Amino acid sequence: xxxxxNNIDSAIAAGVAKFxxxxxxxxxxxxxxxxxxxxxxxxxxxxxxxxxKFTEANPYPVDLHGRIMGKLDEKRVFxxxxxxxxxxxxxxxxxxxxxxxxxxxxxxxxxxxxxxQIPVAxxxxxxxxxxxxxxxxxxxxxxxxxxxxxxxxxxxx
Amino acid sequence: MSDLELANRAKGGDKAAxxxxxxxxxxxxxxxxxxxxxNESDAxxxxxxxxxxxxxxxxxxxxxxxxxxxxxxxxxxxxxxTFKRKKRWYQxxxxxxxxxxxxxxxxxxxxxxxxxxxxxxxxxxxxxxYKDRELLYYVFFEELQYEEIAEILKCAIGTVKSxxxxxxxxxxxxxxxxxxxxxxxLNM
Numbered sequence: 001x002x003x004x005x006n007n008i009d010s011a012i013a014a015g016v017a018k019f020x021x022x023x024x025x026x027x028x029x030x031x032x033x034x035x036x037x038x039x040x041x042x043x044x045x046x047x048x049x050x051x052x053k054f055t056e057a058n059p060y061p062v063d064l065h066g067r068i069m070g071k072l073d074e075k076r077v078f079x080x081x082x083x084x085x086x087x088x089x090x091x092x093x094x095x096x097x098x099x100x101x102x103x104x105x106x107x108x109x110x111x112x113x114x115x116x117q118i119p120v121a122x123x124x125x126x127x128x129x130x131x132x133x134x135x136x137x138x139x140x141x142x143x144x145x146x147x148x149x150x151x152x153x154x155x156x157x
Numbered sequence: 158m159s160d161l162e163l164a165n166r167a168k169g170g171d172k173a174a175x176x177x178x179x180x181x182x183x184x185x186x187x188x189x190x191x192x193x194x195x196n197e198s199d200a201x202x203x204x205x206x207x208x209x210x211x212x213x214x215x216x217x218x219x220x221x222x223x224x225x226x227x228x229x230x231x232x233x234x235x236x237x238x239t240f241k242r243k244k245r246w247y248q249x250x251x252x253x254x255x256x257x258x259x260x261x262x263x264x265x266x267x268x269x270x271x272x273x274x275x276x277x278x279x280x281x282x283x284x285x286x287y288k289d290r291e292l293l294y295y296v297f298f299e300e301l302q303y304e305e306i307a308e309i310l311k312c313a314i315g316t317v318k319s320x321x322x323x324x325x326x327x328x329x330x331x332x333x334x335x336x337x338x339x340x341x342x343l344n345m
Contacts, residue, residue, distance in 0.1 A: 043333050050274030051297050057271040058191055058264075060184055064201055068179055068208050072172075 121151075161220035168215050175215075179208055182225055185299075186232055192294040193236050195261025195279070203239055207232040222308050229309040233291065240287055277339060281332040289324040296321055 158177075166174035186207060190200035211218075211228045218227050265279035278297075282290050295301045295309065307317045 039333060040329065043329055043336065046274045046336065047278055047297060047329075047332060050272060050276070050278035053272040053275040054192070054278075054298060055188060057268055057275055058188070058197075060187060061197070061201060064187060064204065065179065065183060067201065068183060068205050069176060071205050071209055072175075072212060 160224035161218075164215060164218050164220070164224060167212070175212060178224060182228060183208070185225065186228065189229065189294060189299070190232060190236055191264075192298050193233075193291050194239060195264045195282075197264065199239050199243075203232055203235045206235050210235070223305075226305050226308045230311060233309060236291075237287075273339070277332060277335050280339075281328060281335050284331050284335075285324070285328060289320075289327065292317075292320055292324050293328055296325065 158174075160178065160181075163174045163178050167178065183204060186204045187200055190203040191197065194200050194203065207228055210231050214231075218224065261279075262283065265276065265283060268279050269276040282293065285293065291310065292306065295306045301309075303314050303317045303321070306321070307314045310317065
């Protein structure tokens with residue numbers, strides 16, 4: 001078994017030696033690798049150099065800050081803060097109350113004065129006469145009807 | 158005063174506090190928009206709209222990330238909208254659907270007079286997809302960490318890592334080719 005293993009090892013070693021003999025190392029490969037590495041390195045340096053010139057080659061527009069702030073004002077994006085809003089809200093509320101109060105007064109003065117007591121008294125007295133309202137159960141009603149009728153008679157006379 | 162304190166004061170209607178935030182980040186945002194869109198007026202509009210949107214949605218800023226990454230994610234959306242609109246118009250006007258080389262060529266040509274390397278970087282970025290350009294801006298120009306890029310672009314850190322790797326490889330290969338063409342053109 002040991003003899004067999006030795007034979008295999010020596011066969012492999014001979015094969016490897018032959019492989020190297022048949023395929024010699026290319027004389028220019030080292031220089032080609034180094035050239036490629038240098039090329040890569042130079043490209044990195046050139047990119048870095050180019051990038052560093054970017055801001056210098058493109059001056060910042062002097063009016064851009066003003067344009068941005070102007071746009072923000074124009075779009076009215078600056079909202080009113082709550083502390084600033086409180087006095088404005090108070091004034092607005094006061095104005096609203098004044099308008100509502102004045103409006104209600106005007107409407108009231110325009111409305112025709114109607115004496116609702118007369119038709120109500122007439123209806124109640126008719127109902128009472130027809131027996132729809134019983135005096136013994138609705139004493140309060142009876143009293144109010146009588147007082148209304150009395151008032152009507154007074155006004156009529 | 159920290160960004161969060163300024164933001165909280167701005168939420169209460171303090172215009173000066175918000176103006177301070179604008180002053181702190183307007184330049185970085187402008188250059189990011191310019192790097193991605195490669196058009197000065199588009200970049201200015203994107204920054205302006207980003208600050209207006211940021212103020213409107215300021216209540217959503219809780220200070221879990223930096224103000225810059227938060228507003229940058231707003232700006233990225235504005236830039237994407239601008240790019241889509243321009244691309245659509247370009248397709249309508251020319252019937253040409255390729256979006257890689259057509260926008261921002263004028264600005265990159267201006268860089269030629271100022272710095273060769275910057276011109277080559279710009280030319281190479283033209284060859285990249287829009288999404289790669291966004292990513293590479295934050296990698297090369299701002300040198301942000303993966304976490305910050307993930308927050309701005311709203312994707313997972315693992316996705317950012319793999320995308321950065323492949324985008325950088327693609328960029329470097331394209332850059333070397335661009336460099337050779339440029340040198341050959343100079344020698345002719």
